[in-house]
Amino acid sequence: MAASPPESAFPPLTARAVLLGERIDTVGLERRDAVSTTPLAFGVGEQGFAVVFRYGVVVLIGLDPLAEDEVLRGIGPRVVSPFALREEETARLAPAGDREERVEPDGAICIADRSPQRLLVVADALAKSAALADDERQVAQVFDTIEPWARELARRGRGPAGRRAMIRLIGAALLVEHRVSGRVAVSDKPDILWDRPDLERLYARLETEYELDERAEVLNRKLGLIGQTARLMTDLIDTERSLRLEWAIVVLIVAEIGLTLYQMASGVAG
Structure with missing residues (x-):
């Protein structure tokens, strides 16, 4: 059986921040598999990742459109004063390889690995931008x-x-x-x-x-x-x-x- 690729050799991912409303009530959304509670962050599927910020933004990383819609529908009832027009911020995540972490001229974010801690840092910046x-x-x-x-x-x-x-x-x-x-x-x-x-x-x-x-x-x-x-x-x-x-x-x-x-x-x- 072939060995799984290391975390540093992950395939490119898409990260999308979506501003849903004025605020998201995260009380009751706590999960046993949560990576973080402030902000609330948890895995989705095998490789997906979602981060919920109380000021109304959800960041979805490594999810296909169907999985994104499912996560957003689940959070929808928790959104206070939802917006008709949703602001979004999208970025592509790629492995940095042997070079240092950086942002490429085309906007791609190169990170050392896809650890939850690094994804939290990326999610924070995208959420604030949205x-x-x-x-x-x-x-x-x-x-x-x-x-x-x-x-x-x-x-x-x-x-x-x-x-x-x-x-x-x-x-x-x-x-x-x-x-x-x-x-x-x-x-x-x-x-x-x-x-x-x-x-x-x-x-x-x-x-x-x-x-x-x-x-x-x-x-x-x-x-x-x-x-x-x-x-x-x-x-x-x-x-x-x-x-x-x-x-x-x-x-x-x-x-x-x-x-x-x-x-x-x-x-x-x-």
Whole structure:
């Protein structure tokens, strides 16, 4: 009987990260064969691997489409606020051979072996990239809404919409800010690195490849701008309300003076 190939000689694998929703409730999903509990990771079939992140991402490695669909259906009931549009991040995993672990120019991730610890590191980077992609899309949608408003404000000195539309815009901006800032801490390294510091170089290369820190920094700057815009719009609403109130008071005072003058004139005439 022929000997099985070593772990370092594995065939190329496909890793796919799928953002399913706002959050995944992993309570009750614990398994005896789990490789990790935070995040939850377990084997699928003979060579497949799945990692479930609480911030809504599932990473599937070495699975065919049917097996992927089966895993996603099983996790589906656990997804909180599922997304109609799912962000995905896909990568090809290949053996590094005698060379060091790296990311090839074509995006292929070369790893020393397909051990669960290395797959956890790869899954962490792919999951964060998928979550960031969704955050970037949501922030871009808010900017697309804010830009015409800001342009009209610069041209006319006032917003183009009414108070209700402005309040809806503020709500959308604050909702995106809350979702993005509370979803995933990109700067946090995977827990496996505490036990396997030798994998830090691999994670650093993946972090650079997917520009995790740079994308998070740009996203935070945009979120800050969204927050400032929401506060500006709130101030404008308050200012307009104060102006209307002041004009109402002025009209009442003028009306009262006019009524008083009329009464005085009527008294003199009488």
